[in-house]
Amino acid sequence: DISCLICGGTGCPSCKHSGWLELCPCGMIHPNVLREGGIDPDEYTGFAFGLGLTRLAMMKYGIKDIRDLNSGSLKALSQFTDDK
Known part of the structure; x- marks a missing residue:
């Protein structure tokens, strides 16, 4: 977790x-x-994780709604450029 850079926390x-x-x-x-995937949840468990690249982009470019990146x-998308 990080402090929200959009609102400053x-x-x-x-x-x-x-x-x-x-x-x-x-x-x-x-x-x-698991059950819907044909896996017996009484025998197996699962752990999911991932890196939220869209959330990193939100913080870098000040994007307020993550749905803009997934639309x-x-x-x-063209408004988010890294012109340096």
Whole structure:
């Protein structure tokens, strides 16, 4: 977790008004998900994790809504450039 760079830790919709943003989400896989995948949850468990690259981009470019990055809209994405 990091302090939200969008609001400076005061709370906003991007951090769900907590002041914190999770960059590397992880957790246990729900037994129903395993069951739907044909895996017996009484015998096996699962742990999922990943690096939230979209969340890093949100912090770098000040993007307030993660859905802008996942929309597939070139117009939305073209505004985020790294001109140095």
